[in-house]
Amino acid sequence: MIIKNIGRLIGIQDPSVRRLRGREMDDVYCIDNAWLRFYDGVITGFGEMRSCPLNDDMLDAEGGIVIPAFCDSHTHLVWAGDRSGEFVDKIEGKSYEEIAANGGGILNSSDLLNSVSDDELYDAAARRLRQVMAMGTGAIEIKTGYGLTLEGEVKMMRVIERLRAGFPMLEIKATFLGAHAVGRAFAGRQGDYVDHVIADMLPLMAGKADFVDVFCDKGFFTVDETDRILKAAAPYGMLPKIHANELDCSGGVQVGIANGAMSVDHLERIGDEEIRALAASDTVATMLPGASFFLGMPYGSARKAIDAGCVVALASDYNPGSSPSGSMPFVMSLGCIKMKLSPERALNAVSINGAAAMGLSDRCGSISIGKNASFVIYKSYASSLPYIIHAYSEPTIAAVYLKGQRI
Numbered sequence: 275m276i277i278k279n280i281g282r283l284i285g286i287q288d289p290s291v292r293r294l295r296g297r298e299m300d301d302v303y304c305i306d307n308a309w310l311r312f313y314d315g316v317i318t319g320f321g322e323m324r325s326c327p328l329n330d331d332m333l334d335a336e337g338g339i340v341i342p343a344f345c346d347s348h349t350h351l352v353w354a355g356d357r358s359g360e361f362v363d364k365i366e367g368k369s370y371e372e373i374a375a376n377g378g379g380i381l382n383s384s385d386l387l388n389s390v391s392d393d394e395l396y397d398a399a400a401r402r403l404r405q406v407m408a409m410g411t412g413a414i415e416i417k418t419g420y421g422l423t424l425e426g427e428v429k430m431m432r433v434i435e436r437l438r439a440g441f442p443m444l445e446i447k448a449t450f451l452g453a454h455a456v457g458r459a460f461a462g463r464q465g466d467y468v469d470h471v472i473a474d475m476l477p478l479m480a481g482k483a484d485f486v487d488v489f490c491d492k493g494f495f496t497v498d499e500t501d502r503i504l505k506a507a508a509p510y511g512m513l514p515k516i517h518a519n520e521l522d523c524s525g526g527v528q529v530g531i532a533n534g535a536m537s538v539d540h541l542e543r544i545g546d547e548e549i550r551a552l553a554a555s556d557t558v559a560t561m562l563p564g565a566s567f568f569l570g571m572p573y574g575s576a577r578k579a580i581d582a583g584c585v586v587a588l589a590s591d592y593n594p595g596s597s598p599s600g601s602m603p604f605v606m607s608l609g610c611i612k613m614k615l616s617p618e619r620a621l622n623a624v625s626i627n628g629a630a631a632m633g634l635s636d637r638c639g640s641i642s643i644g645k646n647a648s649f650v651i652y653k654s655y656a657s658s659l660p661y662i663i664h665a666y667s668e669p670t671i672a673a674v675y676l677k678g679q680r681i
């Protein structure tokens with residue numbers, strides 16, 4: 275199959291590039307008036323229209339631009355019910371932390387999750403996956419963390435595995451987040467809950483979870499507890515991808531880096547010390563502007579982090595409490611509008627660096643020969659990267675292909 279008459283093929287990379295650091299994020303390689311060929315779900319060639327091979331199976335992009343499918347490296351897409359009631363409480367002035375402290379928030383989602391069947395959970399998650407695929411997501415990380423009981427966490431992992439089987443056109447990575455909040459049965463016994471996570475939950479996640487996560491923040495898990503969990507997960511081959519510095523300068527960034535984290539995520543509250551540590555490490559700094567938008571929190575200092583030499587990714591944080599949107603186009607727009615990233619930096623943050631944060635940049639995140647044929651074709655009038663980003667709610671997408679399959 276060949277896509278012809280692409281107005282601009284955007285996001286080309288040498289297949290050996292795994293991540294973009296600092297000012298490397300300033301560049302996006304493009305070909306104007308291009309074609310793109312793929313076979314068996316993989317990109318096999320691209321070039322300028324004047325050298326376009328002839329083929330029986332050709333689709334005309336009619337001058338529309340093409341970008342790599344989005345790599346969303348941080349989501350909580352499996353959940354039950356919704357938290358629209360808390361949304362109303364927030365409008366009336368309650369903070370995210372107050373709602374959590376009163377037994378709402380994550381614990382509310384945990385109660386809901388433990389009361390539904392696998393099928394119900396799967397159907398709701400599959401609906402969300404179909405929605406984000408239609409918005410151009412081609413690779414996604416999904417966390418547990420709404421079970422908070424042994425059975426609930428195992429159920430979530432079962433559902434993630436079923437999603438992986440049901441959506442072969444997507445790349446799905448699974449993260450075990452047993453330490454998202456203290457399960458109700460352990461109220462007032464946080465240390466015992468951490469022991470339970472380590473002794474009972476972790477072994478059941480072996481071979482299933484690619485990564486381990488801890489909500490290391492004020493009012494949730496401490497740096498020492500985080501360190502214990504990450505070290506206990508290491509022998510199972512689960513690399514850390516942790517929640518850090520959302521609510522406070524919690525030490526989460528440092529404990530993540532010390533444990534060789536793939537990424538530390540959120541980072542609404544970081545100072546020069548954290549930025550320096552990230553710039554000197556291989557850990558991806560993942561920021562989640564959708565959570566800042568929804569909760570009215572500060573936006574992470576993405577621009578400063580890039581200027582300082584960090585590898586920065588942006589992800590959706592899709593979840594029912596702090597970011598009920600999995601739209602990566604919107605994340606990219608927030609990156610530019612609110613974090614003052616250039617369109618090039620924003621695209622790199624939601625593609626190649628998002629892939630890096632999931633250990634998937636050998637397969638995803640750019641237009642490269644040998645990578646997945648996963649890309650987004652835009653309508654011809656939306657003729658540039660700045661256009662699609664600035665028109666942040668316009669339905670500019672013409673078609674999405676994931677592993678060569680039209681969605």
Ligand code: NIG
Nearest residue numbers: 380489565591593594595596
């Ligand atoms: O990334 N901060 C912790 N966890 C999620 C929110 C989970 C929830 O509120 O349900 C987040 O924002």
Ligand code: FE
Nearest residue numbers: 348350517591
């Ligand atoms: Fe999150």
